[in-house]
Amino acid sequence: MKIGIIGATGHVGSHLLKAALAQNHEVTAIVRSPEKLTVAVPVLKKDLFDLTTADLSPFDVVIDAFNAPRGKEEMHKSSLIHLATILSGTPVWLIVVGGASSLYLNQEKTKRLLDTIPETSPIHPTASNMAQSLAALKEVPDVTWTYVSPAANFIYDAPYTGKYQINEDVLVKDEAGKSEVSMADYAQGVMDLIENPQKNIHISIAGNSENY
Template identity: 35%
Template sequence: MKIAVIGAHGKAGNLIAQNAIKRGHDVTAIVRKKHNDNFKTTIEKDLMDLDKEDLKGFDAVVNAVSAWTEDTFYIHTDGISHLAQLLEGTDTKLLMVGGAGTLYINKEHSLQLIDKPDFPEEIKPLGRTLRANLERLRSFSNLRWTYVSPAYELDFEGPATSNYIIGGEEFFTNDEGKSYISYLDFAEAFVDIIENDYVRQRVSVIGA
């Protein structure tokens, strides 16, 4: 598959790109500024400056861009709208690295993890932005999107175990009652999701 990874220098983006390369996929890194890395092909552009020609011919485009401050949150919402305009009506899949806060905690899907009283106050603004991000994705009727939520605890120092569960829209835990996954396992699961048909779905991943 031909895969573009936007934000390929970030924690999740880099590991997703490297995992895809190991599996034999043709990966293009899309980054704001080139670093010394092993990517065969790199596009040096801001997400909002990408055009249709940049994304032409890819089987999948991964949006792994991080934005942690309120003045950059627009990249999660306006960025999705921009990518949708470029990819609507094409066969290219758009996959978004999302957040755990948008997972539903009731069967009616009226409450999300971010709505719990004990959800950390300091990350609620980001959680609300990612909720808007998911809602915006759902609004495009002719876009082959997938939104991937990691476990609540996403550990950059954790090991690769290749032992994980791909779930749906509702928050769940493993047999030990934990919502945990390492970045390495998340990246591996993410490439599984790219390779399979999860189009127009939100899925979640936890360590087994």
């Protein structure tokens, strides 16, 4: 499988790169600063907003692990609209590293995690814009996508455990009442998703907090 990873030098992106290489996929890092890469892989050095349909058409899958800088949280939405627009009408599958804010808190899907975050909270701009990005993605016609939310607590430096589950768009908590997943487990979950596709859908990947 030919996979392009946008933001492959970031926290989540680096885990995704490692997991994809371990599965023997043909991986290209789509980054602005290739000198930050710790493994030797083909590189497309380009800003996300400068990417074109021609740049991404060679891939079977493009994973968007872009993370908007603080103070520019609206880029979560604008970047995803750009990617979805240039991939519209192509067979390329866009997998988005999403946020937990858009996950529902009940099976009736009447309340989202975002609804519990005060507007005065420092995480609200990111949470709100990531939720808006999912809504905007759904409005772009003729694009194949999967929006993959992590658990509420997304842990960078926790080890890979292999104890994770792919779920629907409802927040999952473990027996201790915690919603957590390591980025390493999340990345492997995304690889599992590529092997067993779920397309044009919002899903989540959660782990077991006892492991972290």
